[in-house]
Amino acid sequence: xxxxxxxxxxxxxxxxxxxxxxxxxxxxxxxxxxxxxxxxxxxxxxxxxxxxxxxxxxxxxxxxxxxxxxxxxxxxxxxxxxxxxxxxxxxxxxxxxxxxxxxxxxxxxxxxxxxxxxxxxxxxxxxxxxxxxxxxxxxxxxxxxxxxxxxxxxxxxxxxxxxxxxxxxxxxxxxxxxxxxxxxxxxxxxxxxxxxxxxxxxxxxxxxxxxxxxxxxxxxxxxxx
Amino acid sequence: xxxxxxxxxxxxxxxxxxxxxxxxxxxxxxxxxxxxxxxxxxxxxxxxxxxxxxxxxxxxxxxxxxxxxxxxxxxxxxxxxxxxxxxxxxxxxxxxxxxxxxxxxxxxxxxxxxxxxxxxxxxxxxxxxxxxxxxxxxxxxxxxxxxxxxxxxxxxxxxxxxxxxxxxxxxxxxxxxxxxxxxxxxxxxxxxxxxxxxxxxxxxxxxxxxxxxxxxxxxxxxxxxxxxxxxxxxxxxxxxxxxxxxxxxxxxxxxxxxxxxxxxxxxxxxxxxxxxxxxxxxxxxxxxxxxxxxxxxxxxxxxxxxxxxxxxxxxxxxxxxxxxxxxxxxxxxxxxxxxxxxxxxxxxxxxxxxxxxxxxxxxxxxxxxxxxxxxxxxxxxxxxxxxxxxxxxxxxxxxxxxxxxxxxxxxxx
Numbered sequence: 001x002x003x004x005x006x007x008x009x010x011x012x013x014x015x016x017x018x019x020x021x022x023x024x025x026x027x028x029x030x031x032x033x034x035x036x037x038x039x040x041x042x043x044x045x046x047x048x049x050x051x052x053x054x055x056x057x058x059x060x061x062x063x064x065x066x067x068x069x070x071x072x073x074x075x076x077x078x079x080x081x082x083x084x085x086x087x088x089x090x091x092x093x094x095x096x097x098x099x100x101x102x103x104x105x106x107x108x109x110x111x112x113x114x115x116x117x118x119x120x121x122x123x124x125x126x127x128x129x130x131x132x133x134x135x136x137x138x139x140x141x142x143x144x145x146x147x148x149x150x151x152x153x154x155x156x157x158x159x160x161x162x163x164x165x166x167x168x169x170x171x172x173x174x175x176x177x178x179x180x181x182x183x184x185x186x187x188x189x190x191x192x193x194x195x196x197x198x199x200x201x202x203x204x205x206x207x208x209x210x211x212x213x214x215x216x217x218x219x220x221x222x223x224x225x
Numbered sequence: 226x227x228x229x230x231x232x233x234x235x236x237x238x239x240x241x242x243x244x245x246x247x248x249x250x251x252x253x254x255x256x257x258x259x260x261x262x263x264x265x266x267x268x269x270x271x272x273x274x275x276x277x278x279x280x281x282x283x284x285x286x287x288x289x290x291x292x293x294x295x296x297x298x299x300x301x302x303x304x305x306x307x308x309x310x311x312x313x314x315x316x317x318x319x320x321x322x323x324x325x326x327x328x329x330x331x332x333x334x335x336x337x338x339x340x341x342x343x344x345x346x347x348x349x350x351x352x353x354x355x356x357x358x359x360x361x362x363x364x365x366x367x368x369x370x371x372x373x374x375x376x377x378x379x380x381x382x383x384x385x386x387x388x389x390x391x392x393x394x395x396x397x398x399x400x401x402x403x404x405x406x407x408x409x410x411x412x413x414x415x416x417x418x419x420x421x422x423x424x425x426x427x428x429x430x431x432x433x434x435x436x437x438x439x440x441x442x443x444x445x446x447x448x449x450x451x452x453x454x455x456x457x458x459x460x461x462x463x464x465x466x467x468x469x470x471x472x473x474x475x476x477x478x479x480x481x482x483x484x485x486x487x488x489x490x491x492x493x494x495x496x497x498x499x500x501x502x503x504x505x506x507x508x509x510x511x512x513x514x515x516x517x518x519x520x521x522x523x524x525x526x527x528x529x530x531x532x533x534x535x536x537x538x539x540x541x542x543x544x545x546x547x548x549x550x551x552x553x554x555x556x557x558x559x560x561x562x563x564x565x566x567x568x569x570x571x572x573x574x575x576x577x578x579x580x581x582x583x584x585x586x587x588x589x590x591x592x593x594x595x596x597x598x599x600x601x602x603x604x605x606x607x608x609x610x611x612x613x614x615x616x617x618x619x620x621x622x623x624x625x626x627x628x629x630x631x632x633x634x635x636x637x638x
Binding site for chain 2: 013052054074075078079081082083087089092093094095096097098102105106107109110111155
């Protein structure tokens with residue numbers, strides 16, 4: 001089991017009486033690719049932040065890759081995230097003033113991933129993601145949105161994570177770039193045996209996935225809404 | 226990578242960073258300049274005279290006497306009679322006496338009439354005597370020895386002839402052009418007003434004024450140089466004189482005797498006491514300057530802090546991203562601190578460069594117009610501590626935006 005939620009309850013510390021999430025049970029198996037859909041404002045970012053250990057659950061058991069995140073302190077969570085979890089956002093995936101190579105390199109800075117031959121690995125990965133070498137050293141805010149999102153995949157995968165979290169990664173892309181993005185992503189995920197949690201409200205992407213979960217089903221607070 | 230991130234982030238916000246950098250540079254420049262000049266001025270004044278037990282002149286303020294006799298700042302109030310000098314110099318407690326006659330100049334540099342004892346007994350710094358770079362002391366009436374700055378600035382060498390002018394303005398029209406002097410010696414640099422001085426014998430001073438009355442030439446009355454050398458050139462009056470005593474214990478006795486001298490009103494001062502009076506006067510000014518420079522630095526540091534704080538709002542996505550790839554809130558705190566430190570370090574380097582350039586440019590002006598010898602090398606232990614304080618203040622001031630960054634990293638939403 002890669003992900004397992006058990007009676008996880010979360011409310012922000014400043015509003016303890018307004019719970020955002022209550023997940024009685026939700027599991028994702030190793031190497032599974034899950035499409036989670038739901039409208040915005042139903043605890044999507046909170047779920048992903050819990051999953052990546054940026055937020056700690058108020059109550060309940062949450063284990064990722066066999067480790068109890070709810071038992072870890074902040075520092076251990078940061079370390080764990082750097083080593084085992086890749087994250088792709090909707091947009092602003094790159095530090096705008098660094099170039100593509102530096103952005104990917106920055107991700108290795110926080111992990112315990114072997115630091116030798118990082119450069120070759122980065123270049124290999126960027127090449128695989130169809131980023132032409134001419135663009136490797138361009139400041140990342142000068143790249144097109146499609147290129148930026150693909151560099152984001154490279155950044156998320158450079159530390160060879162076991163789990164990849166994608167938070168609406170295609171919503172800023174046009175049809176062509178979206179298909180391009182999805183096919184590269186799916187092939188890399190399969191090739192590297194990575195578990196994928198992909199969140200989007202765009203149901204047209206669901207055909208890439210075998211398992212499709214509705215967030216409103218996972219989060220009991222949203223059930224029946 | 227950490228450093229690269231901070232550097233590139235600053236470069237990305239060039240506009241506001243450069244303005245902050247300039248504010249910091251100016252403030253560090255002011256702080257270091259005030260501190261250096263304050264320190265050096267004291268040093269320079271204290272080094273100008275040593276081993277002189279008493280300075281005697283016409284009755285005036287003790288500071289005034291010190292300033293015009295030693296530092297050549299301001300004008301003497303009155304002359305004293307040669308007989309008084311001879312009388313006091315021959316008293317049993319006195320080991321040596323150096324008479325000084327001021328009032329003439331050469332191209333803005335002051336001319337001082339004295340005796341050969343000046344070269345023998347006058348000390349500066351830590352008891353160093355005057356040394357000749359070239360040539361020797363004056364032997365004849367129309368011989369002149371020049372200070373190192375005079376030689377360098379006016380490009381003079383030995384055996385050249387020069388004409389003294391009456392009064393101390395640099396553009397005097399009343400020249401003693403009928404009696405040119407010959408350069409027989411050039412002194413080594415001392416870092417004191419001696420470097421800016423031309424030294425002649427008292428007889429020389431007497432000789433060029435022999436056909437003068439009431440500060441102007443008497444027309445038609447011409448005496449040749451040969452004739453002058455035949456005359457008795459014993460001076461009638463001098464400006465002041467310095468005394469060295471056989472025993473320092475006698476200083477106050479001799480001082481009291483001189484101050485009570487019956488034949489004319491005289492004033493004897495201890496150079497050290499007069500200097501400390503000067504410091505007392507300068508202290509208020511000094512502290513004011515210091516306070517202002519500290520306030521300027523505070524303002525610049527607050528500006529730096531405000532600039533960084535404003536940047537944090539626009540860096541929300543960056544925080545989120547760095548957190549997602551595993552950066553801890555501490556890392557983000559340190560990132561802002563590092564950005565602040567980079568600005569301060571660069572400002573400190575620029576400020577020091579600016580100070581160095583300024584000191585090199587105004588060095589000569591300060592020396593010639595104020596008798597202040599400020600070294601252009603300002604690196605000292607003092608400066609090191611100041612820089613340390615500036616760095617610590619930066620860390621403290623940058624803690625405000627850094628904490629903000631830390632908080633926004635901790636509670637992402």
